[in-house]
Amino acid sequence: MHPAFRLGVREALGAQAVAMAATFIAFGAAVHAAGFGLGWGLFSSGGIYGMAGQMVLLGARPGASAAAVAGSLMANARFLPMAASLAPLVRGRLAPLCVPFISITPWAAAMRRLPDLPAPDRPRWFIGFGVTVWTVGLVTTAIGHSIAGYLSPPVLRLLLMLNVLYFALLIAAGVARGGPWRASLAGAVVAPFALLLPEGVPPAWGLLGASLIGGTAAFLLRKRP
Amino acid sequence: MTEGWGPLLVAALATLLLRATGLILAWRLPATHPAIAWAAAVSEAALSAWVVLALVSPGAFPVAVRLTGAGVALGTFFLTGRRLLPGMATGLAAIWVADWLLR
Numbered sequence: 001m002h003p004a005f006r007l008g009v010r011e012a013l014g015a016q017a018v019a020m021a022a023t024f025i026a027f028g029a030a031v032h033a034a035g036f037g038l039g040w041g042l043f044s045s046g047g048i049y050g051m052a053g054q055m056v057l058l059g060a061r062p063g064a065s066a067a068a069v070a071g072s073l074m075a076n077a078r079f080l081p082m083a084a085s086l087a088p089l090v091r092g093r094l095a096p097l098c099v100p101f102i103s104i105t106p107w108a109a110a111m112r113r114l115p116d117l118p119a120p121d122r123p124r125w126f127i128g129f130g131v132t133v134w135t136v137g138l139v140t141t142a143i144g145h146s147i148a149g150y151l152s153p154p155v156l157r158l159l160l161m162l163n164v165l166y167f168a169l170l171i172a173a174g175v176a177r178g179g180p181w182r183a184s185l186a187g188a189v190v191a192p193f194a195l196l197l198p199e200g201v202p203p204a205w206g207l208l209g210a211s212l213i214g215g216t217a218a219f220l221l222r223k224r225p
Numbered sequence: 226m227t228e229g230w231g232p233l234l235v236a237a238l239a240t241l242l243l244r245a246t247g248l249i250l251a252w253r254l255p256a257t258h259p260a261i262a263w264a265a266a267v268s269e270a271a272l273s274a275w276v277v278l279a280l281v282s283p284g285a286f287p288v289a290v291r292l293t294g295a296g297v298a299l300g301t302f303f304l305t306g307r308r309l310l311p312g313m314a315t316g317l318a319a320i321w322v323a324d325w326l327l328r
Contacts, residue, residue, distance in 0.1 A: 015309030036229055047237030052275075057229075057236055065232040072236040078271040079240065083247025085265035088256035095248060102244045108272060111265070154324075157285040158317060164279040164291075165298045165316040169309055171273050172299055176307070180269045187270030191277035203282070210274035215267030222262065 004121035008128025019166035026159040028144020045141040050076035074204035094123035101130025186214035294320035
């Protein structure tokens with residue numbers, strides 16, 4: 001096993017694995033409550049691998065397939081710019097293997113970690129990290145599905161909050177280190193305006209709008225080299 | 226419930242294409258290219274917007290409870306030398322306690 005791959009695996013088994021596990025246990029339980037089988041839950045966690053999109057599909061009304069797919073894609077639309085910003089860091093023959101693992105958790109960790117690693121090691125680190133948290137997602141989806149009957153609604157609600165706290169701390173750490181504070185601040189400032197959208201507009205539109213407006217403003221205000 | 230498989234398969238494939246498209250579009254661009262800087266800024270903004278909306282949107286816990294949890298998590302995080310797990314644990318405990326106190 002390549003040392004960079006092993007390093008990625010090791011670094012994935014920290015706070016992010018705990019946050020992922022909590023979220024996917026709650027998702028597994030929600031899949032069970034919605035009447036779907038374990039196979040459906042596992043394919044959703046492994047194939048979509050983006051919780052916002054997974055939840056949109058899970059909550060879709062029967063017969064609204066096209067709307068469910070569109071809503072799921074909209075909720076995970078951020079994967080496109082995330083993949084684009086990751087591309088220069090994982091460029092090479094291993095890059096295609098990185099594609100299925102581009103999701104919030106691996107992307108956020110990679111953007112903070114990869115610049116410190118030698119270029120040839122970066123894709124291997126990302127794949128090691130990505131495979132590990134992806135596997136954590138699958139295993140904990142199965143756990144959540146099988147113990148759904150034992151989890152009370154308050155516990156499920158708390159589990160879902162863990163991921164929010166994890167990313168709040170990750171952003172705070174990045175800002176304190178002098179990271180991309182303009183973009184983080186702009187996204188945070190614009191986000192509450194999404195709550196003003198008229199009723200009936202899917203929440204994913206609000207998130208997408210806040211990301212585009214906040215991110216573009218931060219980009220325009222950036223300090224040019 | 227077999228009807229959920231069709232949308233799931235299509236959504237999974239489309240999400241994979243979304244990721245691949247991002248990587249392909251930026252494949253030949255240098256790391257310093259403005260398009261990469263824009264994509265990174267939008268992605269970082271998406272992350273913080275998602276966190277803020279999760280904290281202030283109507284949801285399972287009152288907004289005050291969620292903000293208390295986030296505040297305690299951040300305080301612990303910085304007081305413990307930027308350690309994530311203690312921050313997450315105390316934040317979660319604060320949400321549980323605040324929710325219990327408010328009910």
